[in-house]
Amino acid sequence: MHKLRRKKMHKLIRLFLICASVSVLFGSLSALAQVDRSLEGDQKCTLCHNESWSTPILTIYQTKHGVKADERTPGCQSCHGASASHLGDPTTKPDVVFGAKSKNISSAVERNASCLTCHESSVRARSHWAGSQHERHGVACTDCHEAHAVKQKVLDPVTQPQVCAKCHKAEDAQIHRFSRHPILEGKVPCSSCHNVHGSDGPKLLIKESVNETCYTCHAEKRGPFLWEHAPVVDDCTNCHTPHGSNFSPLLKMRSPMLCQSCHSGDHAKNLYSGANLPNGDVTTAIGQIPLGSQSPAAQGNGRSCLACHSTIHGSNHPAGAKFQR
Ligand code: HEC
Ligand code: HEC
Ligand code: HEC
Ligand code: HEC
Ligand code: HEC
Ligand code: HEC
Ligand code: HEC
Ligand code: HEC
Ligand code: HEC
Ligand code: HEC
Numbered sequence: 001m002h003k004l005r006r007k008k009m010h011k012l013i014r015l016f017l018i019c020a021s022v023s024v025l026f027g028s029l030s031a032l033a034q035v036d037r038s039l040e041g042d043q044k045c046t047l048c049h050n051e052s053w054s055t056p057i058l059t060i061y062q063t064k065h066g067v068k069a070d071e072r073t074p075g076c077q078s079c080h081g082a083s084a085s086h087l088g089d090p091t092t093k094p095d096v097v098f099g100a101k102s103k104n105i106s107s108a109v110e111r112n113a114s115c116l117t118c119h120e121s122s123v124r125a126r127s128h129w130a131g132s133q134h135e136r137h138g139v140a141c142t143d144c145h146e147a148h149a150v151k152q153k154v155l156d157p158v159t160q161p162q163v164c165a166k167c168h169k170a171e172d173a174q175i176h177r178f179s180r181h182p183i184l185e186g187k188v189p190c191s192s193c194h195n196v197h198g199s200d201g202p203k204l205l206i207k208e209s210v211n212e213t214c215y216t217c218h219a220e221k222r223g224p225f226l227w228e229h230a231p232v233v234d235d236c237t238n239c240h241t242p243h244g245s246n247f248s249p250l251l252k253m254r255s256p257m258l259c260q261s262c263h264s265g266d267h268a269k270n271l272y273s274g275a276n277l278p279n280g281d282v283t284t285a286i287g288q289i290p291l292g293s294q295s296p297a298a299q300g301n302g303r304s305c306l307a308c309h310s311t312i313h314g315s316n317h318p319a320g321a322k323f324q325r
Contacts, residue, residue: 035082037075039068044087045076055148062150072123079114079147098142108140115141128198135198139167144196157186164190177244179251188217193242210235210242225314227321231262232313259305268305 035041049057060066067073077083081095093104096114105111112135119126119141129135144154144163153159161183165172171190174180181188190196193213194204207213214236215222221232231238239258240250247254253261260268266275306312309323317325 035075035077037071037073037078041075041077045080045083048090049076057148059150060148063147063152065147072118074118078117081114098147100143108138108143111140111142115145126197128195128200130198132198133204134196143167157189157191158184160186160189160191171243174241174243174245178246179248180244181242181250183243192217210237221313223314225316226318227315227323229312229314229323255304255306259309 046058051058061068065074079096079098083094085092086094096106096110097104098111099105112129116126116129120129121127143166146152146154154163161172161175175183183189193206195206196204199205201208201213202210205213207216211222211233221236237252239252241252242250245251251258263269267273267277311317311320311323311325315321315323315325319325
């Protein structure tokens with residue numbers, strides 16, 4: 001009983017704290033919304049932070065954040081906060097500092113709050129951000145986005161993977177492998193499969209499943225097929241890896257091993273077994289390999305299950321039950 005009351009009490013306190021912090025947040029957000037966003041308003045800051053500053057600052061006027069004719073456009077203080085103390089004494093820090101190299105860098109939550117004043121709902125909404133893998137792990141908008149650069153690396157398909165590579169080393173290694181999507185060429189950027197701002201699907205995928213994501217470009221693999229191959233319908237990554245592989249085309253393993261990882265019956269288990277085949281021997285049945293030849297090269301040819309099972313993604317042929325046509 002006593003325990004229960006205490007639990008309730010804690011709940012109430014927590015609720016109160018949440019309400020209090022939310023109202024503080026809203027307070028500071030509305031304070032941000034009230035800043036003078038005009039060019040004149042910016043002059044409070046550009047008095048010092050102008051062409052002479054060590055890094056380009058005024059370049060922001062060449063970006064979407066500099067279109068002053070658009071009344072939704074931020075001013076310096078929309079992102080950096082009113083920064084009253086900094087205006088009085090420039091050796092004190094502004095309210096919100098983004099610079100990755102600055103010792104005064106604000107927390108991810110503070111930095112994100114300033115972007116989200118506009119981007120949570122009113123301007124190009126990032127509605128799935130809250131609770132997303134990136135948000136939960138303390139990644140900030142400005143870990144990927146730049147504000148003062150005329151050209152943002154992350155928005156250019158060719159340079160985008162470099163931004164992700166700062167944190168995702170494994171995927172960066174994969175996209176340099178022998179068999180891969182044309183990611184480095186900018187034809188299939190990371191963001192063509194992932195919505196890094198949050199998604200309903202697993203692994204931040206743009207669709208609710210791996211297959212639906214793949215079908216956005218490989219529609220022909222969806223079928224419908226008269227004869228479906230169960231692992232294809234289930235998940236393309238049963239056989240493929242999306243980022244890159246040493247086995248073409250984007251396979252997790254070489255073909256006989258790949259098939260054998262699931263099939264172990266009859267001739268499937270042994271490359272030279274003719275079990276349940278009309279001609280009695282896999283290698284002779286393909287007709288490419290002289291009987292008895294065991295040279296590695298010859299084996300390489302003979303080994304391909306795909307030589308006979310060529311419609312591995314599904315077949316619409318009346319006699320295609322074993323994916324041979
Ligand atoms: C009187 C000149 C002056 C004005 C006005 C001024 N700043 Fe600064 N600001 C500075 C100086 C000097 C520094 C470098 C301070 C240091 O390195 O210790 C600085 C640093 C900064 C930094 C980098 C902070 C860091 O720790 O990396 C930001 C961001 C910044 N200012 C934004 C603003 C904004 C926004 C305004 C307008 C609200 C503004 N400043 C107005 C002089 C000024
Ligand atoms: C005061 C409102 C406001 C704030 C604060 C704000 N933005 Fe924006 N943002 C805009 C507007 C307006 C646009 C232009 C939208 C359009 O063209 O549809 C924009 C566009 C963008 C774009 C698209 C750029 C492009 O070239 O297509 C990105 C990315 C972006 N903002 C990121 C951010 C980030 C990151 C922050 C925080 C550091 C931020 N914004 C803070 C209003 C804001
Ligand atoms: C992990 C890197 C990453 C993070 C973190 C990130 N973004 Fe983005 N953002 C991108 C990429 C990549 C694109 C371009 C492709 C796309 O739209 O998905 C983009 C596009 C945008 C756009 C313009 C395109 C559009 O859809 O209108 C806006 C606005 C934007 N981001 C705002 C934000 C805000 C606000 C945050 C923080 C709450 C944020 N981003 C966090 C990588 C990121
Ligand atoms: C859309 C949000 C946004 C707006 C608007 C904005 N900034 Fe920034 N500012 C940033 C971000 C993010 C950085 C970190 C560097 C980068 O991404 O370019 C930054 C960095 C800075 C720096 C530090 C640069 C350094 O020396 O490392 C200064 C100074 C600065 N801003 C001043 C200004 C001034 C002055 C204005 C108005 C003309 C302004 N900012 C408008 C987001 C913004
Ligand atoms: C500042 C570091 C950082 C950057 C930059 C970054 N990420 Fe992430 N990313 C993380 C962290 C941390 C996680 C969560 C932990 C994890 O799953 O590795 C994550 C998670 C993910 C996930 C989900 C993984 C899962 O298991 O659900 C995907 C997909 C992803 N990031 C893609 C991207 C893409 C694409 C980019 C570039 C546009 C990018 N990230 C840029 C740090 C980053
Ligand atoms: C062709 C679609 C596609 C592209 C392009 C793509 N991914 Fe993925 N990514 C996936 C799929 C599907 C998964 C989930 C299945 C898996 O983990 O193999 C995934 C998983 C991930 C994960 C989670 C890995 C894990 O171990 O859980 C990260 C991180 C990631 N991708 C980052 C990236 C980055 C960074 C890029 C760009 C360099 C990128 N992806 C490009 C489809 C793609
Ligand atoms: C944004 C579009 C897009 C998406 C989404 C996509 N792909 Fe691709 N895929 C391509 C392009 C483009 C190629 C290269 C075609 C070419 O070179 O002719 C390709 C090639 C391939 C190849 C052949 C690679 C080779 O070496 O020949 C495989 C296998 C593949 N994709 C599997 C997948 C899988 C599995 C998924 C889902 C995880 C997926 N793709 C999602 C666009 C996409
Ligand atoms: C049972 C294993 C397996 C599964 C599951 C699978 N594939 Fe494949 N896929 C292969 C093999 C093996 C090849 C090579 C075929 C060849 O060389 O003739 C291939 C080739 C491809 C190719 C390139 C050649 C072509 O046919 O266009 C694409 C694209 C592709 N697969 C996409 C997909 C997609 C999308 C899915 C999920 C819907 C998927 N695959 C599921 C085994 C599989
Ligand atoms: C992830 C596991 C998996 C992989 C990998 C896989 N398969 Fe299958 N395969 C299955 C399942 C499950 C069935 C359906 C079995 C059933 O209905 O009894 C099937 C069915 C088949 C059938 C039809 C069998 C029948 O009895 O009608 C053939 C032929 C076949 N697969 C060949 C292959 C070949 C060739 C490969 C390699 C390219 C391969 N499979 C890779 C799981 C897999
Ligand atoms: C020489 C052509 C050929 C090669 C090579 C071949 N198969 Fe078959 N496979 C067949 C034929 C024909 C059938 C249908 C037999 C039947 O109808 O009873 C079949 C049937 C199957 C079946 C269905 C099992 C059954 O009893 O019906 C599976 C699973 C299978 N093959 C897997 C494989 C795997 C895995 C490989 C590679 C190690 C492979 N096959 C190589 C021709 C071949």
